[in-house]
Amino acid sequence: MLFNEIYGVYYSTVARILEAAVDGELTEDSLNKTVADNAFPESVLYMLPSLTDSEWQLLDEKLHTPLKNHPSMPLTLLEKRWLKAISMDPRFRLFGVRYEWDEDVEPMFTEEDYLVFDKYSNGDPFDDKIYIRNFRSIMTAITRKVPIRLAYKSRHNKRMVITALPEKLEYSEKDDKFRMLGRGKYGSVMLNLGRIRSVTFCDGLEPMAASAERRKDYLELELVNRRNALDRVMMHFAHFEKEAERIDKYRYRIRIFYDKDDETELVIRVLSFGPFIRVTGPDDLVVLIRKRLEMQKICGLK
Amino acid sequence: MAYSELIKNFEKVRSYMRDFYIFGFRSREEFGRKSPRSYDDERRRIEGYLQEYMGFHQTDAGKNVFISVDSRNGRGNPFYRALKTCSFTSGDITLHFIIFDILSSADEKMTVSQLADIIYEDYLSHFEAPVLYDISTVRKKLDEYVKLGLINKEKKGREVFYSRCPDTDLTGWDDALEFFSETAPCGVVGSYIMDAENAAGSRFAFKHHYITQALDSEILYSLFEAMHEKAEVTVSTYRRDSNEENLCLVVPLRIYISVGNGRQYLMCYNKNYRCFDSFRLDHIKAVRAGEVSDEFDELRERLREIGPNIWGVVCNRDHHLEHVEFVIRASEKEAFIVERLEREKRSGEVEALGGGLYRFSADVFDTYEMVPWIRTFICRIVELDFSNSMVESQFRSDIEAMYELYDIPGGEE
Numbered sequence: 001m002l003f004n005e006i007y008g009v010y011y012s013t014v015a016r017i018l019e020a021a022v023d024g025e026l027t028e029d030s031l032n033k034t035v036a037d038n039a040f041p042e043s044v045l046y047m048l049p050s051l052t053d054s055e056w057q058l059l060d061e062k063l064h065t066p067l068k069n070h071p072s073m074p075l076t077l078l079e080k081r082w083l084k085a086i087s088m089d090p091r092f093r094l095f096g097v098r099y100e101w102d103e104d105v106e107p108m109f110t111e112e113d114y115l116v117f118d119k120y121s122n123g124d125p126f127d128d129k130i131y132i133r134n135f136r137s138i139m140t141a142i143t144r145k146v147p148i149r150l151a152y153k154s155r156h157n158k159r160m161v162i163t164a165l166p167e168k169l170e171y172s173e174k175d176d177k178f179r180m181l182g183r184g185k186y187g188s189v190m191l192n193l194g195r196i197r198s199v200t201f202c203d204g205l206e207p208m209a210a211s212a213e214r215r216k217d218y219l220e221l222e223l224v225n226r227r228n229a230l231d232r233v234m235m236h237f238a239h240f241e242k243e244a245e246r247i248d249k250y251r252y253r254i255r256i257f258y259d260k261d262d263e264t265e266l267v268i269r270v271l272s273f274g275p276f277i278r279v280t281g282p283d284d285l286v287v288l289i290r291k292r293l294e295m296q297k298i299c300g301l302k
Numbered sequence: 303m304a305y306s307e308l309i310k311n312f313e314k315v316r317s318y319m320r321d322f323y324i325f326g327f328r329s330r331e332e333f334g335r336k337s338p339r340s341y342d343d344e345r346r347r348i349e350g351y352l353q354e355y356m357g358f359h360q361t362d363a364g365k366n367v368f369i370s371v372d373s374r375n376g377r378g379n380p381f382y383r384a385l386k387t388c389s390f391t392s393g394d395i396t397l398h399f400i401i402f403d404i405l406s407s408a409d410e411k412m413t414v415s416q417l418a419d420i421i422y423e424d425y426l427s428h429f430e431a432p433v434l435y436d437i438s439t440v441r442k443k444l445d446e447y448v449k450l451g452l453i454n455k456e457k458k459g460r461e462v463f464y465s466r467c468p469d470t471d472l473t474g475w476d477d478a479l480e481f482f483s484e485t486a487p488c489g490v491v492g493s494y495i496m497d498a499e500n501a502a503g504s505r506f507a508f509k510h511h512y513i514t515q516a517l518d519s520e521i522l523y524s525l526f527e528a529m530h531e532k533a534e535v536t537v538s539t540y541r542r543d544s545n546e547e548n549l550c551l552v553v554p555l556r557i558y559i560s561v562g563n564g565r566q567y568l569m570c571y572n573k574n575y576r577c578f579d580s581f582r583l584d585h586i587k588a589v590r591a592g593e594v595s596d597e598f599d600e601l602r603e604r605l606r607e608i609g610p611n612i613w614g615v616v617c618n619r620d621h622h623l624e625h626v627e628f629v630i631r632a633s634e635k636e637a638f639i640v641e642r643l644e645r646e647k648r649s650g651e652v653e654a655l656g657g658g659l660y661r662f663s664a665d666v667f668d669t670y671e672m673v674p675w676i677r678t679f680i681c682r683i684v685e686l687d688f689s690n691s692m693v694e695s696q697f698r699s700d701i702e703a704m705y706e707l708y709d710i711p712g713g714e715e
Binding site: 001002003004005006007008009010011012014015018040041042043046050054055056057058060066067068069071072073074075076077078079080082083085086089091092095096097101106108109112113114115116117118119120121122139142143168169170171172173174175181230231232234235236238239240241242243244245246252257268269271272273274275278286289290291292293294295296297299300301302 | 486703
């Protein structure tokens with residue numbers, strides 16, 4: 001079973017508490033803090049009395065434990081089967097580790113068992129040696145917080161050299177691509193990993209621009225719930241921060257917060273819902289939708 | 303029963319969470335199928351699990367609870383917290399930590415009676431009012447852990463010895479765990495491992511990331527298990543806003559996952575109707591494994607063969623294929639549009655007609671499934687030809703309706 005108490009927040013929190021108790025470092029304050037930091041807001045009401053009143057016979061009233069070792073548990077079969085499954089994923093070779101235990105463990109799933117049916121077909125080359133080397137160099141730079149110099153080929157095939165401090169690797173499941181997010185000399189940088197030709201670590205730390213906040217905007221739309229549009233729209237835009245309210249029996253108002261850089265993509269996604277949603281604001285987005293419809297009208301659809 | 307933040311069964315909280323997250327505009331009264339008390343308890347639990355992501359609207363109909371997450375922030379899937387709430391007894395947690403303390407290395411091998419003695423003498427007697435766990439309780443816990451793969455059970459002569467399974471060194475796995483816990487099926491398992499390893503992920507961010515799939519992890523896992531065993535299953539499905547439950551005997555064949563809308567489907571052979579069928583995982587309430595199916599390999603092969611004609615998940619319709627064709631225009635400077643056609647098509651052909659015109663054509667089971675994608679090319683569609691004339695005329699009238707919606711006078715010229 002996947003839903004089991006051994007994987008639960010209570011067990012992992014108690015393990016941390018007992019670790020401190022074994023080291024003789026557990027105090028009332030640290031006990032409270034560990035629960036507050038790791039468990040749920042109301043857990044203090046349930047977990048603390050059970051521990052300190054010895055209902056769970058693991059800690060006494062002086063916060064001593066009879067345990068002699070730091071709590072630990074081997075991996076379960078379920079966990080090993082999942083690890084084996086991910087080790088067979090084409091993206092796994094990016095990480096430079098190998099599954100090397102219990103070779104007879106059956107993977108939880110293989111590519112025969114599932115299909116991502118609508119990801120784009122021009123994903124990154126996860127088996128390309130240069131790509132793998134660049135990926136690992138960037139991961140190292142993120143961990144060590146060191147700047148790198150990148151040879152980059154732009155969308156227009158222009159060769160560029162960019163110095164940047166990488167902060168994260170962003171993966172899009174739909175595009176099946178990684179992008180490096182970081183800071184360059186003049187502001188934020190966002191580079192497709194597949195276009196990076198080489199990565200070299202920079203010796204001295206060159207001054208980098210401060211991390212810019214993601215430029216957020218919102219889209220407001222009205223939805224008419226016909227042909228199951230409500231379910232489809234809410235699921236489709238579920239990964240955005242959003243608010244929804246019902247206007248009347250069939251109509252809903254939805255506000256979606258999105259990154260300004262993704263505006264064109266959002267316009268396309270809105271169009272895919274046809275007449276079931278109408279963008280009501282902001283005005284510049286309404287203009288973008290209208291413009292596309294006006295262009296469509298000119299197409300003279302046969 | 304007194305309120306508890308832990309739960310025995312995930313199903314109830316799963317359905318509330320989906321409502322709060324996907325919809326988020328229903329008031330307490332609108333959750334009619336459940337009692338108000340049940341609503342209050344579940345809402346309180348979910349608030350505890352996901353406090354920082356919860357919000358409220360006050361409307362005339364009452365207070366609406368919603369969950370709002372920008373999944374691009376990349377702080378780990380918050381729904382995994384809800385899967386770490388399984389309830390347990392005092393005996394479960396006490397024995398858990400003591401047993402692994404005694405069996406601290408794989409070399410320690412003990413019988414159940416040796417273990418029961420040590421549990422009392424070295425651990426429980428430490429307390430003023432020790433709780434006694436009899437041998438059968440300890441044996442039950444050990445056997446449960448044998449099934450989970452945590453403990454080895456070995457028979458030597460007439461005695462049975464228990465020992466801890468070897469530990470696994472996951473040094474260097476942090477990045478892989480962080481990445482696949484967000485992107486692989488049943489990713490919550492990666493999150494369990496990260497908790498145990500105290501690994502905090504922060505090096506990845508995820509775009510187009512549908513975190514709600516986490517709520518269906520148990521169902522997904524049961525289906526993987528059944529496919530692994532090549533077993534039939536009875537799926538129990540329900541419709542939103544109704545108590546109607548449907549039971550269906552199927553041979554599970556493959557999971558189809560959409561990264562375009564976040565839905566996951568079970569593709570299967572429906573034994574009741576003797577045809578291929580699909581079920582949305584978020585509509586499946588329970589999966590019960592049945593007999594091994596002799597037809598599994600053959601059915602899976604047949605599904606694979608018809609795969610190129612399945613645009614989404616519809617695959618039956620008496621195996622009648624529909625032809626879809628449309629032409630778009632893209633200037634020389636708009637090569638990216640043609641690239642879009644090529645990379646986004648799941649099947650079919652793109653043909654350059656000259657003069658900046660490109661034709662896409664495909665044969666699919668259900669034209670209707672393609673419509674949202676074709677609409678994304680609005681502003682450059684010059685020709686449509688669907689063998690399913692009903693869908694074609696619907697498409698055309700939808701475009702007319704859009705003109706009207708945005709006050710664009712007239713229709714197609």
